[in-house]
Amino acid sequence: MNVLIIEDEFHAAQNLEQMLKELDKDLQIVARIDSVTESVNFLKANEVDLIFLDIHLSDGNSFGIFDQIEVNKPIIFTTAFDQYAIKAFKQNSVDYLLKPIDPEELTAALKKVKNWMGSSKTDLRLKHLLESMEKNGKKLDKLAFPTVDGLEFVPINKIIRCESDEGYTDIYLSDQTRVCTTRKLKELEELLEDYPFFRTHRSFLINLDFMRKYQRGDAGGHVIMEDGTKIPVARRKKEAFLERLSQLQ
Amino acid sequence: MITTAEAPYQILYIDDEPQNLMLFKATFRRFYPIITANGAQEALEIMEANPCQIIISDQRMPYMTGTELLEEINRKYPNTIRMIMTAFSDTQAMLDSINKGKIYHYITKPWDSNELKSIIDNAIESYDLKTTNQSLLLEKNNLLVKAEKQKKENILAQYEILKNQVNPHFLFNCLNTLYSLLGDQTDAKAFVTKMSKVYRYLLTFRNQTSIELEEELKFIDDYIYLQKIRFGDSLIFESAVPEQYYDFFLPPLSIQILIENAIKHNVISQSKPLRIHIAVDEDEFLVVSNNFQPRLEKADSTGIGISNIRDRFNFMTERKPSFEQTTESFIAKIPLLD
Numbered sequence: 001m002n003v004l005i006i007e008d009e010f011h012a013a014q015n016l017e018q019m020l021k022e023l024d025k026d027l028q029i030v031a032r033i034d035s036v037t038e039s040v041n042f043l044k045a046n047e048v049d050l051i052f053l054d055i056h057l058s059d060g061n062s063f064g065i066f067d068q069i070e071v072n073k074p075i076i077f078t079t080a081f082d083q084y085a086i087k088a089f090k091q092n093s094v095d096y097l098l099k100p101i102d103p104e105e106l107t108a109a110l111k112k113v114k115n116w117m118g119s120s121k122t123d124l125r126l127k128h129l130l131e132s133m134e135k136n137g138k139k140l141d142k143l144a145f146p147t148v149d150g151l152e153f154v155p156i157n158k159i160i161r162c163e164s165d166e167g168y169t170d171i172y173l174s175d176q177t178r179v180c181t182t183r184k185l186k187e188l189e190e191l192l193e194d195y196p197f198f199r200t201h202r203s204f205l206i207n208l209d210f211m212r213k214y215q216r217g218d219a220g221g222h223v224i225m226e227d228g229t230k231i232p233v234a235r236r237k238k239e240a241f242l243e244r245l246s247q248l249q
Numbered sequence: 250m251i252t253t254a255e256a257p258y259q260i261l262y263i264d265d266e267p268q269n270l271m272l273f274k275a276t277f278r279r280f281y282p283i284i285t286a287n288g289a290q291e292a293l294e295i296m297e298a299n300p301c302q303i304i305i306s307d308q309r310m311p312y313m314t315g316t317e318l319l320e321e322i323n324r325k326y327p328n329t330i331r332m333i334m335t336a337f338s339d340t341q342a343m344l345d346s347i348n349k350g351k352i353y354h355y356i357t358k359p360w361d362s363n364e365l366k367s368i369i370d371n372a373i374e375s376y377d378l379k380t381t382n383q384s385l386l387l388e389k390n391n392l393l394v395k396a397e398k399q400k401k402e403n404i405l406a407q408y409e410i411l412k413n414q415v416n417p418h419f420l421f422n423c424l425n426t427l428y429s430l431l432g433d434q435t436d437a438k439a440f441v442t443k444m445s446k447v448y449r450y451l452l453t454f455r456n457q458t459s460i461e462l463e464e465e466l467k468f469i470d471d472y473i474y475l476q477k478i479r480f481g482d483s484l485i486f487e488s489a490v491p492e493q494y495y496d497f498f499l500p501p502l503s504i505q506i507l508i509e510n511a512i513k514h515n516v517i518s519q520s521k522p523l524r525i526h527i528a529v530d531e532d533e534f535l536v537v538s539n540n541f542q543p544r545l546e547k548a549d550s551t552g553i554g555i556s557n558i559r560d561r562f563n564f565m566t567e568r569k570p571s572f573e574q575t576t577e578s579f580i581a582k583i584p585l586l587d
Contacts, residue, residue: 015429236565
């Protein structure tokens with residue numbers, strides 16, 4: 001497998017190469033590149049199987065590469081502490097590693113890439129990521145959930161609430177159907193961070209657009225949703241919830 | 250001499266006898282703008298429509314005495330200069346007008362025009378001083394507010410500078426470089442990796458009010474790894490938290506503070522290892538316990554961690570954390586939150 005390392009810090013690049021060699025003898029590091037310009041030139045002329053991509057390069061932000069050429073090879077992003085990028089990666093389920101790179105996390109990421117390469121699926125995640133960055137705040141309107149026989153797309157504006165159930169999450173929709181997913185409520189919360197959703201309780205994430213009424217009461221009170229369900233608000237979330245409600249008005 | 254047109258004040262004279270009003274106006278109209286009223290009610294109406302700054306009132310009037318009127322005016326228009334005028338030297342009335350009407354001068358009838366003019370001139374001067382003082386005071390307050398704002402902005406700027414000095418990006422890039430420089434020293438490399446994770450957690454979540462137990466426990470594993478490198482087998486850590494509690498919440502770093510306390514206050518040695526145990530009880534409290542073997546000297550900052558935990562939970566739940574010390578052990582219980 002041919003691997004390209006794009007990283008502007010010499011030691012970091014050298015170190016990653018070393019780690020990869022130790023982890024897997026079959027990996028060929030074809031080049032170490034430190035700039036956007038050189039990366040574009042290299043990728044135009046060469047075929048690689050996997051790219052490790054740092055965000056800050058010597059001549060600019062690495063997303064600039066995708067403005068110039070289309071890359072349809074698996075990419076594992078690397079970053080030291082770039083919270084906005086990390087958020088985007090999480091929301092689009094794009095693989096990333098935090099520096100200094102933990103060998104165990106690197107092993108897991110490689111394994112994931114290999115599994116992906118074995119299947120015939122195309123990688124839409126990077127496309128989603130780039131789209132969401134290009135749209136600059138414009139949001140995607142559907143969430144995709146892997147199911148036994150494929151993917152299920154759920155329109156975000158139809159989600160009334162998400163409820164955790166022993167490691168699974170049930171998503172209740174306005175057409176009275178229910179989708180069950182292995183994604184944790186916490187992941188959904190991160191995914192829906194820029195939408196009118198609020199985690200009122202450890203077990204509940206609600207769509208504020210479907211809220212009919214808020215009732216004060218013991219602890220943080222309750223919310224009545226438009227489908228009639230009564231959702232508790234944890235005491236620890238009360239202030240943040242009322243603050244969020246005041247922003248809605 | 251101030252002319253009527255440019256005078257910044259008006260004199261209101263109140264008397265129930267029309268000839269007194271006429272006499273006053275005739276005497277002083279060349280010097281001051283004057284408005285007259287023939288009773289308390291009319292005076293108050295005039296004040297409402299056209300506030301006057303110097304008020305001179307006769308004492309004996311039907312319906313409302315001069316003192317009562319000036320008392321009322323003092324309440325509504327405290328900046329006015331008020332004077333009472335009377336033909337009767339009634340001590341009680343005089344005292345009342347001074348105490349209740351807060352008057353500037355007590356004038357006896359019949360008045361001498363020169364004398365009264367100088368009293369009015371002094372009153373006007375006193376009014377000017379009063380208003381100038383007030384505007385100065387206002388200006389001073391404005392300056393104070395500005396200075397306070399400036400101070401705040403300076404502090405914010407300093408804070409920004411400090412934040413840049415410990416720019417997380419720089420910190421983690423350095424740790425990354427350090428990692429590569431360590432070559433084949435596996436233990437040192439693992440230490441740097443875990444240390445990065447611990448600091449990443451601190452920097453990412455320190456401002457968050459609550460975090461899922463699962464996240465905090467992962468962080469605790471990394472934190473314990475660092476501590477175990479320091480203390481080896483002298484530090485024993487056992488975590489027995491069932492997965493069903495992983496999605497409960499608690500303030501970030503609360504377990505870490507308890508562990509740090511245990512390490513700070515107890516003997517940790519080969520012969521007397523410190524054993525820290527984490528579990529969840531039937532009331533959904535997280536129980537962090539350790540064998541109690543206090544160090545001889547008291548560590549400083551005792552109690553700060555614990556009161557910090559109390560305060561943070563206090564905002565989020567009615568359920569109180571508890572801290573119990575017996576001869577054998579120290580047991581901290583903190584509520585897990587929904």
